[in-house]
Amino acid sequence: MASASGHLAAQIRWRWIESAFWLATLLPFVVTPAYLSLASQIAITALFALSLDLILGYAGIVSLGHAAYFGFGAYTAGLLAKHYWGEPLSGLLLAGALTGLVGYATSHIVVRFRHLALIMLTLGLGLLLHEAANSASWLTGGADGLQGVKVAPLLGFRFDLYGRTAYAYSLAVLFLCFLISRRIIHSPFGLALRGIRENLVRMPAIGAPSRAHLRKVYTIAAVMAGMAGALLTHTTSTVSLDTLSFGRSADVLVILILGGAGRLYGGIVGALIYMVARDQFSGINPQYWYFWIGLLLIAVVMFLPNGILGGLGALHKKSR
Amino acid sequence: MQSFIGVLFDGFAYGMLLFLLSVGLSVTLGMMNFVNLAHCSFAMIGGYVAVVLTNSLGWPFLASLPMAFVAAAAVSVVLERTLYRRLYRSSDLDQCLFTIGVVFVSVAVAAYYFGTVQQPIDTPPYLRGSVELMGVSFAVYRLFLVVTALLITAILIVALEYTRFGAQVRAAVDNQRMARGLGIDVDRAFAITFALGGGLAGLGGALAIEIIGLDHAFAFTYLVYVLIVVAVGGLGSIGGSFLAAAVIGISDMAGKYYFPWLGAFLIYLVMVGLLMWRPAGLFGKR
Numbered sequence: 001m002a003s004a005s006g007h008l009a010a011q012i013r014w015r016w017i018e019s020a021f022w023l024a025t026l027l028p029f030v031v032t033p034a035y036l037s038l039a040s041q042i043a044i045t046a047l048f049a050l051s052l053d054l055i056l057g058y059a060g061i062v063s064l065g066h067a068a069y070f071g072f073g074a075y076t077a078g079l080l081a082k083h084y085w086g087e088p089l090s091g092l093l094l095a096g097a098l099t100g101l102v103g104y105a106t107s108h109i110v111v112r113f114r115h116l117a118l119i120m121l122t123l124g125l126g127l128l129l130h131e132a133a134n135s136a137s138w139l140t141g142g143a144d145g146l147q148g149v150k151v152a153p154l155l156g157f158r159f160d161l162y163g164r165t166a167y168a169y170s171l172a173v174l175f176l177c178f179l180i181s182r183r184i185i186h187s188p189f190g191l192a193l194r195g196i197r198e199n200l201v202r203m204p205a206i207g208a209p210s211r212a213h214l215r216k217v218y219t220i221a222a223v224m225a226g227m228a229g230a231l232l233t234h235t236t237s238t239v240s241l242d243t244l245s246f247g248r249s250a251d252v253l254v255i256l257i258l259g260g261a262g263r264l265y266g267g268i269v270g271a272l273i274y275m276v277a278r279d280q281f282s283g284i285n286p287q288y289w290y291f292w293i294g295l296l297l298i299a300v301v302m303f304l305p306n307g308i309l310g311g312l313g314a315l316h317k318k319s320r
Numbered sequence: 321m322q323s324f325i326g327v328l329f330d331g332f333a334y335g336m337l338l339f340l341l342s343v344g345l346s347v348t349l350g351m352m353n354f355v356n357l358a359h360c361s362f363a364m365i366g367g368y369v370a371v372v373l374t375n376s377l378g379w380p381f382l383a384s385l386p387m388a389f390v391a392a393a394a395v396s397v398v399l400e401r402t403l404y405r406r407l408y409r410s411s412d413l414d415q416c417l418f419t420i421g422v423v424f425v426s427v428a429v430a431a432y433y434f435g436t437v438q439q440p441i442d443t444p445p446y447l448r449g450s451v452e453l454m455g456v457s458f459a460v461y462r463l464f465l466v467v468t469a470l471l472i473t474a475i476l477i478v479a480l481e482y483t484r485f486g487a488q489v490r491a492a493v494d495n496q497r498m499a500r501g502l503g504i505d506v507d508r509a510f511a512i513t514f515a516l517g518g519g520l521a522g523l524g525g526a527l528a529i530e531i532i533g534l535d536h537a538f539a540f541t542y543l544v545y546v547l548i549v550v551a552v553g554g555l556g557s558i559g560g561s562f563l564a565a566a567v568i569g570i571s572d573m574a575g576k577y578y579f580p581w582l583g584a585f586l587i588y589l590v591m592v593g594l595l596m597w598r599p600a601g602l603f604g605k606r
Contacts, residue, residue: 062413109596115412116355117599120551124592127544131585246544250420257417288432294424301418302406 012186021265025171029164036163037235042275043170044231047177049256049267051224056253057262058185059217060197061110064119064249065126066225068106071244073099073226075133078146078239086152088234092173095230096223103222104215111214114200123246130244145240149233159235166235173231174268177224182264184220193217254293258300260307269309325456327577328570333462335569336469337531340524341542342549343476343561344517350493350556352408352510355415358399358422359521360539360546364430366392366522367534371439381444385526392522397515404514405507423539431536439534447530461530468527472520476558489513493556548591554601564602 028039048070055061076095085091106125113121133140140146157165184190192208203210233239242248251274259270281289304311345359366388373384399422407415447464450457480486491499492506500506528534532542545568553564568587575586594602 056413062416064416113595113599116349116551116555117595119355119412119416120547121592121595123544123547124588124595128585128588128592131582131588135581135585253417254420257413288428290424291428291432294421294426294428297417297421297424298403301410301414301421305414 012182022175025175028167033162033164036167038275038279040163040166040170040235041232042271043167043174044228044235045252045255045275046268046271047170047174047231048225048228048252049259049271050174050178050181050264051221051228052252052256053261053264053267054181054184054221054224055218056256057266058190058197059193059214060200061214061218062119063110063122064246064253065122065124065129066221066252067244067246067248068126068129069099069103069222069225070229070232070248070252071129071133072102073229074233074239074243075140075146075229076226077230077233078149079139081149081151081233082146086150088151088154088169091151091234092227092230095233096227099226099229100219100223103226104219107215107218107222110218111211123249126244126246126249130241130246133244134241140239140241143241145238147238149237149239151234151237154234159237163235170231170235173227177227178264178268181224184217185264189213189216254297256307258296258307260309260311263307263309266307266309270307273308323577326458327574329456329458330462331570331573332566333459333465333569334531334573335566336466337524337528338545338549338569339562339565340469340472340527341521342546342553342565343558344514344520345546346550346553346561347489347493347556347558348510348514348517349550351489351496351513354404354408355412355419356404357416357419357543357547358426358539359517360525360543361423361426362392362396362518363521363525363528363542364426364534364538365395365525366519367439367525367529367538368430368434369522370526370529371434371441371534374442375440381442381447385523388526389519389523392525393515393519396518396521397511400511400514423543426539427536430539434536436536439529441529441534443530465527465531472523473558473562480558485509485512545587548587550601552591552594552601554598554603557601557603560601560603 025043028036032039048066051069052063052066055063055066073095076098077091080091080094081088109125110118110122134142137143151159153159154165154169157168159165185193192203192213195203195208196210196213200210229243232243255270255274256267257270258274259268260266278289281292300307306313341360341363344362345356348354348356369391370381370384370388373379373387374381379387403418403422407418410418443461447461450459451463452458480489488499488504488506488509491502491504492509496506525534525538528542549561549565549568552568553560553562568590571590572584572587575582575584579586
């Protein structure tokens with residue numbers, strides 16, 4: 001037991017490259033002030049990918065419908081700001097909490113299934129929510145999106161055109177959620193999750209309640225995805241139906257796999273590369289963008305099974 | 321009452337279309353456990369082949385249908401032999417991602433060559449219009465669709481139940497290791513089945529243009545429907561796919577007719593409900 005806790009303690013130590021990475025996230029404020037809006041989009045996408053990483057990378061729940069929680073959080077924050085009050089921090093927490101409730105409710109369904117049935121169920125639940133939001137246009141604005149979202153200043157700072165407040169806000173929330181995730185996966189609970197991912201049947205046999213653990217992590221991931229959605233609402237002042245779409249679920253999956261699933265930084269690195277590349281290619285027809293993303297996916301699955309970070313890690317090991 | 325029969329018939333015809341599009345995926349998934357999300361890309365190939373042959377080269381519509389089958393089958397077998405076979409032992413997730421990549425590429429290629437507009441197709445005059453039967457009018461094209469699908473189902477069932485090759489395929493679906501142990505060439509059986517499944521999807525894609533249209537995003541739009549049919553019907557079960565396709569087609573059509581404000585909500589609800597009730601599908605064994 002002592003060696004197990006020693007193993008966990010060794011992993012949780014903060015390495016210099018991590019500190020360097022988080023310091024580098026402050027660079028956009030001084031180096032590329034014109035791209036702060038993009039930077040805040042990247043931070044939001046990274047948070048969304050991080051939440052998928054918790055369930056997919058660590059617990060092995062393959063989801064094709066994770067955008068359901070992102071969109072639910074986005075609409076909750078949007079409706080709050082439109083009808084009640086526009087203060088962002090309380091809106092963020094409330095959106096996260098309500099999304100967590102939805103996540104907890106659906107987790108009872110999701111953890112009972114594996115393999116194809118699981119993929120199809122998450123896909124189906126995602127599509128169901130998308131259609132519900134599309135049909136309930138009196139509430140959500142339907143295909144036109146939710147208009148008239150008024151977000152109040154954050155702690156006295158207004159959401160300016162340059163995206164300074166937006167980026168600081170998104171980055172701070174991403175960093176906090178990252179710290180929480182880091183703590184979770186390096187705890188005995190996180191170790192149990194990885195055990196469940198590797199062998200669902202054996203874990204209960206050695207005394208770990210698989211389904212209860214899976215429900216817990218699924219709920220946590222839903223809270224984070226909902227907060228990512230709320231961030232998007234607060235920083236853009238609109239909510240579109242696209243936040244719930246299958247395309248968004250597929251995108252975040254691509255981002256996570258590209259960066260490397262089951263590694264804390266996988267989603268963040270994937271989001272950075274994906275979003276910057278899409279921004280650079282956006283002048284060209286979006287159809288061709290998908291051509292390259294498709295080729296990239298094929299190449300990653302064939303040659304880099306653990307994503308970019310996995311590939312880098314293997315290189316690092318070889319060079320030593 | 322008349323409109324009820326009409327909706328039932330239209331839904332059934334639509335379901336038969338879904339059956340053609342998805343039966344190949346059901347069999348290959350049951351056989352090799354390979355999650356091929358790019359199945360509808362083969363349907364798209366068939367559709368575009370039919371469009372080019374009839375509109376640009378002036379072929380008759382009926383003659384373009386076998387060509388759609390052949391082209392899609394050829395492309396699918398080439399893909400299977402070169403790329404897919406390397407992934408048979410990979411995880412569900414890897415297969416999903418790889419084939420989503422194939423879908424992205426095929427959608428982009430279709431947009432590059434054909435643009436993003438809906439492709440029209442000239443159906444011959446004898447397939448247009450409708451016939452009246454006991455006070456209810458039936459569209460001729462949909463009748464043609466139903467007859468074709470029933471014919472293909474009959475051929476498939478006979479081929480799988482009463483031929484030597486069919487017995488090999490069924491053995492491989494049920495227990496691949498045992499089938500190999502008995503000396504059945506599973507790889508060959510799989511390649512042929514895969515080509516057949518791709519070809520049927522291509523035929524379905526060509527037949528679908530008149531009913532649901534064809535554009536560059538077809539491989540994505542109908543992927544969901546095909547997956548629903550396969551998951552609900554159960555892997556490797558032709559009868560299950562047939563029944564599932566009919567149920568999904570009719571409930572989708574009835575939903576759009578009687579509850580238009582619900583949109584596609586109903587069909588997803590049917591799918592989630594059926595999956596929760598029977599995770600392995602209506603006729604699934606696992």
